[in-house]
Amino acid sequence: DIQMTQSPSSLSASVGDRVTITCRASQSISNYLNWYHQKPGKAPKLLIYVASSLQSGVPSRFSGSGSGTDFTLTISSLQPEDFATYYCQQSYSTPFTFGPGTKVDIK
Amino acid sequence: EVQLVQSGAEVKKPGESLRISCKGSGYSFTSYWISWVRQMPGKGLEWMGRIDPSDTYTSYSPSFQGHVTISVDKSISTAYLQWSSLKASDTAIYYCARAGSRNWFDPWGQGTLVTVSS
Numbered sequence: 144d145i146q147m148t149q150s151p152s153s154l155s156a157s158v159g160d161r162v163t164i165t166c167r168a169s170q171s172i173s174n175y176l177n178w179y180h181q182k183p184g185k186a187p188k189l190l191i192y193v194a195s196s197l198q199s200g201v202p203s204r205f206s207g208s209g210s211g212t213d214f215t216l217t218i219s220s221l222q223p224e225d226f227a228t229y230y231c232q233q234s235y236s237t238p239f240t241f242g243p244g245t246k247v248d249i250k
Numbered sequence: 251e252v253q254l255v256q257s258g259a260e261v262k263k264p265g266e267s268l269r270i271s272c273k274g275s276g277y278s279f280t281s282y283w284i285s286w287v288r289q290m291p292g293k294g295l296e297w298m299g300r301i302d303p304s305d306t307y308t309s310y311s312p313s314f315q316g317h318v319t320i321s322v323d324k325s326i327s328t329a330y331l332q333w334s335s336l337k338a339s340d341t342a343i344y345y346c347a348r349a350g351s352r353n354w355f356d357p358w359g360q361g362t363l364v365t366v367s368s
Binding site: 144175177179181186187188189192193198230232234237238239240241242243244 | 285287294295296297300309311312313345347350352353354355356357358359360361
């Protein structure tokens, strides 16, 4: 199985901050990397697919980059509705696997 | 609007069987795989397996193979996740999700909470 790691596991930030979350795969996954966020009591929501494509309806302050084993999700200016847990997911091979999550909360 | 609507919360006893459902609407149901994802209380996301509604081909994570069964009734655009004998450790929220062309998941169902307790 491909193992996914994320860093940091949590972070505190203020509205307006630039936030970067890193995801690493245990082997090369090309650009088969997707990002989601999940708010308490809600289902996950797709933000970025195939590493850098912005899902329709997702604000442009979200962006993704990377290929191979190292990927990043950047929020250019954190908004109140962005406080959530963020997960990466590899879709290169089954079993598809998720990172352990990064919780973004209010400083 | 593309939507997946899941069945309601369940409370079961250990050893009981259960089937939960996920109904798709707003798109061609047989054109996209459906995956199931588990989230145990306070934990992260775990991919369980998937089904191709067009031919009912299934693929399971080794962690869940033999413990659950994924099926589909394409006549009513509904996918299912079932257990023949629940355990307390099956207590979790279960999500269904539609897979995109490179297996990103969108949209997700609202989740079904399954509680297994004696």
